[in-house]
Amino acid sequence: MILVNKDTKVIVQGATGKMGSAHTKRMIAYGTKVVGGVTPGKGGTKIEGIPVFDTVKEAFQATGANTSVIFVPPYLALDAGSEALDAGAELVVLITEGIPPQDAAKLVAQVKAKGAKLIGPNCPGIITPGECLIGILPGSIFKSGPVGMVSRSGTLTYEIALALTESGLGQSTCVGVGGDPIKGMGYEEALSLFKDDAKTEVIVLIGEIGGSAEEEAAAYIKANVKKPVVAYIAGQTAPPGKRMGHAGAIISGGKGTAQSKIEAFEKAGIKVAKTPSEVAKFVAEASKQVARA
Amino acid sequence: MNLYEWEAKKIFQEHGIPVPPSHRITKPEELRKIHLGYPLTLKVQVQSGGRGKAGGIQFAKDLKEGETKSAELLKMVINGSKTESLLIEPRLTIARELYLSVTLDRSRGCAIFIASAEGGIEIESSKNVVTMPIPYPYHDFVGRDLAKQVGLTGNLLNKFADLANKLYKLFESKDLELAEINPLIVTDGDEVLALDGKITICDDALGRHKCFAGWQETHMLDLSDREKRSKRAGLNLVELDGNIGILCNGAGLTMATMDLVKAFGGQPGNFLDAGGGSDTEKTLEALEIVHDNPKCDVILVNILGGITACDEVAQALTAFMKRHPERKLIVRLRGNNQDVAEKMLAESGLKLYPELEEAVKQAVEQSKGKQLAGAAR
Numbered sequence: 001m002i003l004v005n006k007d008t009k010v011i012v013q014g015a016t017g018k019m020g021s022a023h024t025k026r027m028i029a030y031g032t033k034v035v036g037g038v039t040p041g042k043g044g045t046k047i048e049g050i051p052v053f054d055t056v057k058e059a060f061q062a063t064g065a066n067t068s069v070i071f072v073p074p075y076l077a078l079d080a081g082s083e084a085l086d087a088g089a090e091l092v093v094l095i096t097e098g099i100p101p102q103d104a105a106k107l108v109a110q111v112k113a114k115g116a117k118l119i120g121p122n123c124p125g126i127i128t129p130g131e132c133l134i135g136i137l138p139g140s141i142f143k144s145g146p147v148g149m150v151s152r153s154g155t156l157t158y159e160i161a162l163a164l165t166e167s168g169l170g171q172s173t174c175v176g177v178g179g180d181p182i183k184g185m186g187y188e189e190a191l192s193l194f195k196d197d198a199k200t201e202v203i204v205l206i207g208e209i210g211g212s213a214e215e216e217a218a219a220y221i222k223a224n225v226k227k228p229v230v231a232y233i234a235g236q237t238a239p240p241g242k243r244m245g246h247a248g249a250i251i252s253g254g255k256g257t258a259q260s261k262i263e264a265f266e267k268a269g270i271k272v273a274k275t276p277s278e279v280a281k282f283v284a285e286a287s288k289q290v291a292r293a
Numbered sequence: 294m295n296l297y298e299w300e301a302k303k304i305f306q307e308h309g310i311p312v313p314p315s316h317r318i319t320k321p322e323e324l325r326k327i328h329l330g331y332p333l334t335l336k337v338q339v340q341s342g343g344r345g346k347a348g349g350i351q352f353a354k355d356l357k358e359g360e361t362k363s364a365e366l367l368k369m370v371i372n373g374s375k376t377e378s379l380l381i382e383p384r385l386t387i388a389r390e391l392y393l394s395v396t397l398d399r400s401r402g403c404a405i406f407i408a409s410a411e412g413g414i415e416i417e418s419s420k421n422v423v424t425m426p427i428p429y430p431y432h433d434f435v436g437r438d439l440a441k442q443v444g445l446t447g448n449l450l451n452k453f454a455d456l457a458n459k460l461y462k463l464f465e466s467k468d469l470e471l472a473e474i475n476p477l478i479v480t481d482g483d484e485v486l487a488l489d490g491k492i493t494i495c496d497d498a499l500g501r502h503k504c505f506a507g508w509q510e511t512h513m514l515d516l517s518d519r520e521k522r523s524k525r526a527g528l529n530l531v532e533l534d535g536n537i538g539i540l541c542n543g544a545g546l547t548m549a550t551m552d553l554v555k556a557f558g559g560q561p562g563n564f565l566d567a568g569g570g571s572d573t574e575k576t577l578e579a580l581e582i583v584h585d586n587p588k589c590d591v592i593l594v595n596i597l598g599g600i601t602a603c604d605e606v607a608q609a610l611t612a613f614m615k616r617h618p619e620r621k622l623i624v625r626l627r628g629n630n631q632d633v634a635e636k637m638l639a640e641s642g643l644k645l646y647p648e649l650e651e652a653v654k655q656a657v658e659q660s661k662g663k664q665l666a667g668a669a670r
């Protein structure tokens with residue numbers, strides 16, 4: 001497992017909002033150690049049985065947490081993220097969708113300067129099944145096992161996790177890095193953690209059209225990752241020039257096509273599944289090989 | 294949102310970036326009121342690229358030629374993009390052309406300058422291009438650094454640096470995705486001007502810039518009615534040619550569903566990503582938009598509820614079926630609050646498909662039956 005486990009203490013920024021409170025409840029029900037919430041002006045109150053603080057600094061000091069998950073509206077997200085980093089957060093998970101990319105870039109600059117980690121924005125979060133769920137993923141479809149997953153999509157991650165779980169293939173950790181063009185953690189950072197993680201035997205990489213992150217990941221895997229990797233690319237039939245939902249999912253000037261990404265993976269010796277169920281099939285095959293070796 | 298050239302130039306001017314004198318017209322006879330001196334340049338205002346190649350820029354030596362050409366230009370459609378108006382400028386004598394833009398670099402995760410000592414070019418295919426990551430917070434020496442890297446000297450170095458600094462400040466203060474001057478020209482009188490400009494505003498930032506209030510409505514010239522409705526409702530719609538309407542939550546899942554439909558021999562009629570956390574009202578509007586596509590024979594709904602609650606979707610489905618009992622629906626619904634949703638839909642008689650591939654196969658089969666029936670009629 002990577003980044004989060006049963007000992008991870010989390011505070012929720014925006015815990016008293018509609019989304020924040022609903023998912024605080026879900027995270028606690030899953031077993032995540034949610035130790036506090038932050039909503040300026042509501043310090044001293046409680047939500048879902050946990051204490052609410054006015055500032056992140058106060059929440060970290062009182063609870064010993066060093067991880068924050070953010071559910072605030074888009075235009076407040078840069079400030080919320082900056083506050084968490086300034087208070088010493090080592091991991092920030094930014095769920096909010098619709099953050100202006102220049103705000104994301106300003107946050108990424110701070111993350112780099114502080115040596116912290118940022119997952120998101122516009123992401124489903126991270127789960128180490130059976131231990132810790134941070135974000136909005138539906139916990140029930142994941143189960144513990146040897147497959148590490150990293151993905152640019154939310155619901156497609158659930159689809160593939162479901163296919164894996166139903167085939168008896170559990171997951172070590174699943175990271176949804178988000179669909180925005182400017183974001184914190186990318187494939188490389190997640191892969192660098194999975195490759196050294198003892199529990200992870202096979203890695204699943206879920207990509208989509210737009211940008212060149214998949215091509216860069218293929219080169220990184222070829223040079224650095226010995227574990228088997230199975231890839232899946234969404235948008236194989238997407239028309240060029242159209243933004244397919246995610247701000248980052250667009251084929252422009254003939255670049256960012258599914259074809260180019262699939263070719264990059266195949267050249268690096270990485271199997272590319274055509275359907276979500278084929279991902280499970282390829283992972284099962286790879287697992288057997290790992291067991292034999 | 295892509296701005297028209299005339300809007301970009303107005304914004305440039307407001308930020309101290311010099312542009313040629315100009316007038317915007319929507320009728321050929323308006324040329325008579327313009328006193329810029331001939332020859333004139335007539336430029337169609339479209340939200341698409343490739344304008345020059347398509348013949349969207351013409352010159353006129355006198356009023357008569359200007360009116361004839363304006364009448365033709367105003368009717369032009371370039372890459373599906375309609376002409377909104379014409380921008381009229383004097384024809385300038387160009388001593389030198391340069392290129393300058395600011396945009397976001399997704400690999401580096403920061404803003405970048407792109408600049409070149411050659412202008413009026415397609416920047417992707419040009420060799421002499423300087424790309425420079427922009428540090429945050431910003432300082433004016435960055436502009437000088439850029440001008441130096443481009444290879445400029447003397448007076449031009451300072452003028453270019455000043456423009457780069459102004460362009461970046463505009464980019465940051467207005468939350469742009471792209472601010473481009475191509476070409477940036479030096480006239481025979483040593484004036485430095487933005488001869489053409491492109492600005493893309495980040496849609497997600499529109500809400501915090503009062504100066505752009507209402508602009509989204511005036512920049513929908515190239516969208517279909519259903520695309521306009523989607524935009525207003527905060528849904529992501531892309532129209533396609535087939536007869537299977539697709540409605541999912543999440544961009545990746547919607548693309549994957551579309552890919553599966555094709556893989557099983559069906560033809561997607563649209564891509565509609567209802568996004569994360571859509572409530573009953575938004576989901577219902579999404580269903581109506583897919584339903585209103587005259588080419589649509591079957592609607593395939595694939596929802597995996599994380600932040601979206603299945604019961605909200607079930608409520609929308611129930612309301613939709615009451616309005617349109619004849620509409621063929623194939624629904625796959627799983628995730629948060631799935632049990633509540635199943636109970637709600639049990640009474641309606643709607644069959645739910647737990648497996649995605651089963652649902653897609655069913656939708657493709659139904660769509661083919663419809664096509665055959667249509668052909669027989």
